[in-house]
Amino acid sequence: MEEICYGLLRALELIAARDPQVMEITIRSLFISLSSAFLAGIICIPLGGLIEFRQFWGKSALINLIQTLYSLPTVTVGLLVFLLISRSGLLGGLNLLFSPTGMIFGQAILVSPIMIGLTITALEGVGPQIRDTAKSLGANEKQIIVTVIKEARVAVMAAVLLGFGRALSEVGVAMMIGGNIRGYTRVLTTAIALETSMGNLELSIAMGIILITISLAINILLNRFQRK
Amino acid sequence: MARNLLKMALVLMALSVLCGAAGAAGGERLKLATTTSLQDTGLLDVIKDKFDEKYNVALDVVSGGTGIAIQYAQRGDVDVLIVHDKERELKFIKDGQGLERRCIAYNYFFLVGPKNDPAGVKGMNASYALATIMEKGKADPSKVMFISRGDNSGTHAREKLLWKNAGYAYSAVNTSGPWYIEAGQGMGATLNIANEKQAYTISDMSTFMAYQGNLTLVPLIEGGDELLNVYVAMAVNPEKHPGVNCVLANMFINYLVSDEGQDLIASYGKDKFGQPLFSPARGNCELIGCSEAECAARTSASCAVA
Amino acid sequence: MALLEINSLGKSIGPAEILKGIDLTVEHGEVLGLIGPTGSGKTTLLRLVDLLEEPSTGSILFDGREVSRRPENEKLAARRKMAMVFQKPVMFKASVEENVSFGLKMRGRKGAEGGREEVKEALAAVGLSGYESRDANTLSGGEMQRIALARALVLQPKLLLLDEPTANLDPRSAASIDNLLQSLKRSRTAVIIATHNMHQCRNLADRVAVLQTGRLTAQGKSEEIFSDKTMAQSGRLFSGIRVPW
Numbered sequence: 001m002e003e004i005c006y007g008l009l010r011a012l013e014l015i016a017a018r019d020p021q022v023m024e025i026t027i028r029s030l031f032i033s034l035s036s037a038f039l040a041g042i043i044c045i046p047l048g049g050l051i052e053f054r055q056f057w058g059k060s061a062l063i064n065l066i067q068t069l070y071s072l073p074t075v076t077v078g079l080l081v082f083l084l085i086s087r088s089g090l091l092g093g094l095n096l097l098f099s100p101t102g103m104i105f106g107q108a109i110l111v112s113p114i115m116i117g118l119t120i121t122a123l124e125g126v127g128p129q130i131r132d133t134a135k136s137l138g139a140n141e142k143q144i145i146v147t148v149i150k151e152a153r154v155a156v157m158a159a160v161l162l163g164f165g166r167a168l169s170e171v172g173v174a175m176m177i178g179g180n181i182r183g184y185t186r187v188l189t190t191a192i193a194l195e196t197s198m199g200n201l202e203l204s205i206a207m208g209i210i211l212i213t214i215s216l217a218i219n220i221l222l223n224r225f226q227r228k
Numbered sequence: 229m230a231r232n233l234l235k236m237a238l239v240l241m242a243l244s245v246l247c248g249a250a251g252a253a254g255g256e257r258l259k260l261a262t263t264t265s266l267q268d269t270g271l272l273d274v275i276k277d278k279f280d281e282k283y284n285v286a287l288d289v290v291s292g293g294t295g296i297a298i299q300y301a302q303r304g305d306v307d308v309l310i311v312h313d314k315e316r317e318l319k320f321i322k323d324g325q326g327l328e329r330r331c332i333a334y335n336y337f338f339l340v341g342p343k344n345d346p347a348g349v350k351g352m353n354a355s356y357a358l359a360t361i362m363e364k365g366k367a368d369p370s371k372v373m374f375i376s377r378g379d380n381s382g383t384h385a386r387e388k389l390l391w392k393n394a395g396y397a398y399s400a401v402n403t404s405g406p407w408y409i410e411a412g413q414g415m416g417a418t419l420n421i422a423n424e425k426q427a428y429t430i431s432d433m434s435t436f437m438a439y440q441g442n443l444t445l446v447p448l449i450e451g452g453d454e455l456l457n458v459y460v461a462m463a464v465n466p467e468k469h470p471g472v473n474c475v476l477a478n479m480f481i482n483y484l485v486s487d488e489g490q491d492l493i494a495s496y497g498k499d500k501f502g503q504p505l506f507s508p509a510r511g512n513c514e515l516i517g518c519s520e521a522e523c524a525a526r527t528s529a530s531c532a533v534a
Numbered sequence: 535m536a537l538l539e540i541n542s543l544g545k546s547i548g549p550a551e552i553l554k555g556i557d558l559t560v561e562h563g564e565v566l567g568l569i570g571p572t573g574s575g576k577t578t579l580l581r582l583v584d585l586l587e588e589p590s591t592g593s594i595l596f597d598g599r600e601v602s603r604r605p606e607n608e609k610l611a612a613r614r615k616m617a618m619v620f621q622k623p624v625m626f627k628a629s630v631e632e633n634v635s636f637g638l639k640m641r642g643r644k645g646a647e648g649g650r651e652e653v654k655e656a657l658a659a660v661g662l663s664g665y666e667s668r669d670a671n672t673l674s675g676g677e678m679q680r681i682a683l684a685r686a687l688v689l690q691p692k693l694l695l696l697d698e699p700t701a702n703l704d705p706r707s708a709a710s711i712d713n714l715l716q717s718l719k720r721s722r723t724a725v726i727i728a729t730h731n732m733h734q735c736r737n738l739a740d741r742v743a744v745l746q747t748g749r750l751t752a753q754g755k756s757e758e759i760f761s762d763k764t765m766a767q768s769g770r771l772f773s774g775i776r777v778p779w
Contacts (some may be wrong), residue, residue: 098290
């Protein structure tokens with residue numbers, strides 16, 4: 001119990017003093033997770049729209065699969081992506097392993113099921129009359145999709161923020177794809193894991209506080225947005 | 229207000245992606261895979277800084293058990309490897325995966341355990357001590373326990389070798405009872421577990437000394453041939469993996485075996501722990517079983533792909 | 535050549551026959567009143583005309599061409615010459631201006647000056663001038679109905695489809711909309727107005743069609759249908775139709 005209190009105090013000290021090590025790691029975490037959420041977003045939102053609007057054989061099975069993948073273990077995704085982008089893997093030539101770009105790629109894959117699935121849910125939540133209204137006012141298929149996505153924009157935004165939150169707080173992909181390289185691919189979660197295993201609990205707690213604070217900020221943002 | 233924050237977030241995201249795309253260019257990067265035993269001592273952090281200073285090359289160190297480090301090298305995901313398991317190193321070279329073996333440093337494994345030494349193995353011969361621990365552990369697992377790395381690392385390989393020397397098949401050992409615990413983690417984490425449970429374990433000297441401040445465990449056996457721990461560097465063969473940076477790898481290895489590098493290794497830890505954590509390979513070749521060609525000698529292999 | 539020609543139109547969902555054997559024409563600029571009790575199929579008929587659904591039997595000719603069984607792009611072209619106002623219309627999550635100019639944007643008219651003027655005019659026509667920047671979803675039901683009407687009018691369609699356009703309005707608003715619809719008769723806009731309100735029907739419609747349980751039971755000029763003779767039989771003919779207040 002003592003350790004936690006002491007650690008908490010020390011943690012606040014580090015944050016107030018803006019310890020350069022901690023700052024660097026935090027900024028990198030934000031950069032990588034924001035990028036992966038963005039990347040996943042621009043692919044998954046239209047994809048979700050397409051799946052929602054088209055009728056095809058196996059559609060409900062696909063949606064089922066997507067929802068199952070929401071809670072895919074991060075280490076499994078990490079391993080699969082590792083095999084893919086390793087130099088001996090299919091995408092080896094891209095030289096993505098052990099780099100921030102590779103982590104962005106891996107995390108984007110990790111959060112894609114959530115983004116696609118929640119986009120579909122968001123779009124389903126838009127009343128059918130919106131579609132008919134848009135159609136009767138002369139919208140073509142693409143315009144209808146865009147209109148429905150716009151109507152669902154609050155819920156879709158929530159999906160993106162959720163994806164970002166997941167990317168920010170996961171370890172499996174960051175560790176396997178990034179390698180936790182000091183000054184290059186070390187992020188909050190992998191740093192916490194490392195410092196904890198090394199017994200440097202104050203540093204771990206400090207970074208944990210930062211992580212929680214950012215998550216809190218995301219949640220507040222989400223709530224503000226949903227109340228509109 | 230929320231709308232503005234949102235716009236800010238989106239702009240941030242877009243910028244991040246652009247920055248990423250532009251690439252973290254700049255100096256060159258050399259990828260090194262090594263064992264957690266070595267990484268946890270902090271030696272590589274010092275070497276990394278000095279190497280970057282001197283050559284403007286960023287050293288990216290990825291660590292894991294020896295098993296995964298070799299895997300990375302076999303997949304061409306890293307340019308150079310530092311491990312400490314002679315059998316696997318020789319195989320690595322024999323399979324044409326690596327250019328040459330270069331011995332760069334050594335120290336000893338320790339058998340560490342609780343201060344009161346419930347199995348009474350202090351000063352014994354290492355393999356004999358392990359056999360004793362097993363005997364006493366099977367009899368009373370609440371008093372005598374052993375924590376294994378259990379992760380295919382160099383340290384784990386050495387432990388398995390000791391069991392072999394003691395005359396036991398490993399499969400008979402690791403399933404023989406609750407006295408034997410497989411941590412499945414790095415050296416630091418394993419030491420922490422051993423500390424918690426007041427159990428015996430095998431650790432390389434450097435990691436133990438780096439963690440000693442937080443542990444109540446003490447070294448019970450500190451030397452002898454059986455516990456010799458030699459660190460070897462190998463560059464990945466560009467013929468097998470054309471993408472690897474062979475030139476930088478060789479440059480790095482040459483730095484390690486140079487006087488400056490060997491001095492750095494020889495002095496590391498003195499200020500923090502009172503004594504250096506490693507001994508340089510230079511001048512100790514015979515002791516550590518490295519040939520003259522392998523021992524603290526500059527690389528002679530060329531990077532040219534046939 | 536009639537603007538709209540409906541031949542033997544039928545719509546079934548499973549075993550339920552929602553519409554059967556509908557034969558109807560609408561001339562350019564004509565106002566057709568579609569009168570019938572709840573559940574008689576008025577809304578379905580309007581939806582079929584707007585090509586939102588496909589008929590089970592029969593065909594629809596618009597501007598001389600068959601449209602109900604054509605590929606989507608042809609349907610879209612026809613649909614863009616029509617506009618429909620639904621019963622209890624929904625607003626997009628946007629401002630009133632964005633709602634009203636929606637159809638214009640869909641037809642590729644960038645929001646520039648032209649659009650803004652027309653939106654202003656349309657809002658004035660429905661008595662909601664100055665509402666441009668209001669959030670459409672904060673409006674009352676009656677206001678939403680009028681915005682929906684403005685949304686359709688601004689497109690200057692050849693055929694306007696109205697499903698109970700004054701049903702949710704207070705008497706004063708309803709009256710002003712009726713005036714507006716009257717003034718439409720001077721333009722070349724054809725209108726099909728589905729309504730319960732016999733008064734409204736009699737005042738506005740040139741011709742009237744009576745729909746009962748999916749079938750047209752009467753069709754003809756307004757004067758004929760609303761003549762004294764027919765009114766005497768009104769019990770039978772207009773059974774189920776609410777007397778207007």
